[in-house]
Amino acid sequence: MKSVIKGAGYILCHVPDMVLHNGTTQTTEMIVNPEGEYLKALPSHLRSWEDVLEYWPNQVYIGNKTPDELAAVPQPFYTTPCDVKERYGHFGQMMPQEEFTLLMQASDVFDLVWLDKNFVAQYKEQFAANPMIDETIVARIKDGIEISEIERLVKEEHSEGLYHNGTLVGCVKRAHDIDVNLSAHVMLENIVSKASSVLALIAGVQNAGYQKADIEYVIDCCEEACGDMNQRGGCNFAKAAAEIAGLVSASGSDSRGFCAGPAHALVEAAALVEAGAYKTVAVTAGGCTAKLGMNGKDHVKKGMPAFEDMLGGFCVVIGENDGVSPEINLEILGRHTVGTGSAPQNVISSLVTDPLDRNGLKVTDVDKFSPEMQNPDITKPAGAGDVPQANYKMIAALAVKRGDIPKADMPAFIKDHGLTGWAPTQGHIPSGVPYIGFAREDIMAGKIKRAMIIGKGSLFLGRMTNLFDGISFIIQANSSAEAAAAAGVSEEEVKSMIAKAMKEFAATLLAQAE
Amino acid sequence: MDLENQKRVLGFAEQYGPENVVVLLGAAEGEASGLAAETVTAGDPTFSGPLTGVSLGLTVFHVCEPQVKEEFDQAVYEEQVGMMEMVLDVDDIVSEMTSIRDEFCKYLG
Numbered sequence: 001m002k003s004v005i006k007g008a009g010y011i012l013c014h015v016p017d018m019v020l021h022n023g024t025t026q027t028t029e030m031i032v033n034p035e036g037e038y039l040k041a042l043p044s045h046l047r048s049w050e051d052v053l054e055y056w057p058n059q060v061y062i063g064n065k066t067p068d069e070l071a072a073v074p075q076p077f078y079t080t081p082c083d084v085k086e087r088y089g090h091f092g093q094m095m096p097q098e099e100f101t102l103l104m105q106a107s108d109v110f111d112l113v114w115l116d117k118n119f120v121a122q123y124k125e126q127f128a129a130n131p132m133i134d135e136t137i138v139a140r141i142k143d144g145i146e147i148s149e150i151e152r153l154v155k156e157e158h159s160e161g162l163y164h165n166g167t168l169v170g171c172v173k174r175a176h177d178i179d180v181n182l183s184a185h186v187m188l189e190n191i192v193s194k195a196s197s198v199l200a201l202i203a204g205v206q207n208a209g210y211q212k213a214d215i216e217y218v219i220d221c222c223e224e225a226c227g228d229m230n231q232r233g234g235c236n237f238a239k240a241a242a243e244i245a246g247l248v249s250a251s252g253s254d255s256r257g258f259c260a261g262p263a264h265a266l267v268e269a270a271a272l273v274e275a276g277a278y279k280t281v282a283v284t285a286g287g288c289t290a291k292l293g294m295n296g297k298d299h300v301k302k303g304m305p306a307f308e309d310m311l312g313g314f315c316v317v318i319g320e321n322d323g324v325s326p327e328i329n330l331e332i333l334g335r336h337t338v339g340t341g342s343a344p345q346n347v348i349s350s351l352v353t354d355p356l357d358r359n360g361l362k363v364t365d366v367d368k369f370s371p372e373m374q375n376p377d378i379t380k381p382a383g384a385g386d387v388p389q390a391n392y393k394m395i396a397a398l399a400v401k402r403g404d405i406p407k408a409d410m411p412a413f414i415k416d417h418g419l420t421g422w423a424p425t426q427g428h429i430p431s432g433v434p435y436i437g438f439a440r441e442d443i444m445a446g447k448i449k450r451a452m453i454i455g456k457g458s459l460f461l462g463r464m465t466n467l468f469d470g471i472s473f474i475i476q477a478n479s480s481a482e483a484a485a486a487a488g489v490s491e492e493e494v495k496s497m498i499a500k501a502m503k504e505f506a507a508t509l510l511a512q513a514e
Numbered sequence: 515m516d517l518e519n520q521k522r523v524l525g526f527a528e529q530y531g532p533e534n535v536v537v538l539l540g541a542a543e544g545e546a547s548g549l550a551a552e553t554v555t556a557g558d559p560t561f562s563g564p565l566t567g568v569s570l571g572l573t574v575f576h577v578c579e580p581q582v583k584e585e586f587d588q589a590v591y592e593e594q595v596g597m598m599e600m601v602l603d604v605d606d607i608v609s610e611m612t613s614i615r616d617e618f619c620k621y622l623g
Binding site for chain 1: 546562
């Protein structure tokens with residue numbers, strides 16, 4: 001039986017001070033042009049918590065608004081405040097910097113994160129009140145230390161400062177005196193990734209309707225690496241985050257592939273479940289400090305807010321076929337192979353049309369495509385254009401070349417089969433996966449039957465190969481009733497089987513409650 | 515333009531002589547093409563890479579410009595670039611590239 005998507009979690013963490021201190025555009029500028037206009041101007045372009053709450057793309061990311069609603073908002077989105085300003089949404093939440101700083105400390109198991117005791121006292125109660133943060137995580141919060149000691153650690157011990165509203169409130173210590181892989185800078189990046197993955201995992205598991213102990217395997221697919229000088233990319237962020245999230249029955253491992261990582265990881269997760277190796281697999285990724293303010297120079301130059309102030313995280317939970325949830329169809333996989341080449345035409349053919357051809361489908365048989373879902377507010381001022389739109393134009397152009405649609409229908413195809421981008425430019429975060437939560441809902445509501453998730457990765461960034469990379473898969477309406485009917489089982493019998501399974505599940509819950 | 519790419523362009527210009535180097539772009543937008551073209555001709559407009567203050571004046575084209583298209587085997591061009599040609603705003607790219615070349619290129623007759 002095909003595996004199914006049981007639920008998804010999406011979280012954002014608003015970290016304006018990290019934009020200044022940890023984004024590589026800014027840290028590079030501090031080295032090459034420390035007295036330049038950009039670093040002077042940037043702080044006045046940072047957004048407030050209220051600004052990010054009323055920002056349309058953020059409300060779509062956490063599920064309070066839909067991509068269709070976003071499509072009707074005039075661009076740039078930031079000029080139209082969203083009517084919903086909630087920090088919690090049905091996919092997850094937006095977390096403010098003060099809570100995220102505490103979550104970082106709670107996620108650290110090597111006494112590397114130290115916070116000012118007054119900061120902890122001020123925000124611990126607020127942190128504990130967050131409904132996704134349970135008592136086991138709150139219990140991990142330490143009382144904190146004197147700010148003078150934190151100042152000393154930053155000045156004398158190469159610690160990376162943690163700031164809130166421009167004030168030093170904590171630090172991340174180096175984990176080794178000599179090993180650059182365990183430097184304070186690397187540890188900060190990795191703890192941020194881990195902490196935001198913890199929050200995403202909690203959201204994903206909750207939304208999938210599972211107990212924490214139900215998750216058997218976790219795959220992390222972020223773009224960071226952890227390890228010491230003898231195994232720089234040893235990793236297993238997955239298990240590290242699962243521990244803090246309380247997934248006691250889970251094992252895990254990491255999968256990497258630049259921005260294509262999440263799509264690769266989801267295919268692996270679906271295969272593991274379909275093969276019966278694990279019943280439930282959570283695919284997760286936290287956010288990336290390096291990319292904060294990545295296009296800040298263009299935003300500042302054009303008088304816009306510095307939009308890249310949100311760490312992104314997501315979690316998709318794959319489970320055994322329940323007869324209801326949308327399935328991942330592993331028979332329709334798009335593969336960018338070593339021999340495919342890097343011309344856009346070859347890339348799109350290998351990911352979109354080749355897998356459809358192999359299964360006798362046309363481009364128009366896919367109701368929605370979810371390629372790189374970057375928010376155009378961020379990318380357009382930086383000269384990168386509207387990335388999702390560029391992808392849709394390529395898919396439409398290919399459909400025209402193949403004769404699936406007439407050229408005149410390109411705009412209508414793009415509107416009907418495309419989506420407006422809403423994801424923060426956090427590398428792996430926008431790559432196909434932001435739509436999975438909505439795709440699950442749209443398929444279950446009967447609005448669409450089939451969605452294609454497309455992940456693409458720029459492997460040349462690692463200087464190991466000039467090859468491009470990509471992978472795609474199809475999410476489709478649950479077909480187990482049809483399959484059963486074809487196998488001679490009636491719809492009534494399927495319904496009765498599902499009812500029986502639900503009764504057994506309820507009995508288990510009751511037994512646990514007792 | 516990526517700092518590492520700037521370094522490589524500078525390296526090639528030094529190795530082969532700037533008059534012997536042609537930079538071929540594949541950027542998706544007129545503005546991005548113009549910025550890259552400006553970087554390899556007038557110097558890095560963002561003042562952050564190795565080409566800051568270095569006016570190489572290299573010959574630079576976008577792959578969708580007609581002069582470049584003529585140089586290709588048309589079957590290969592159609593296979594490799596045909597789809598993107600349909601997608602990109604070629605007129606905008608040509609206009610950006612032409613204005614940068616007219617102003618900063620040192621090696622076009």
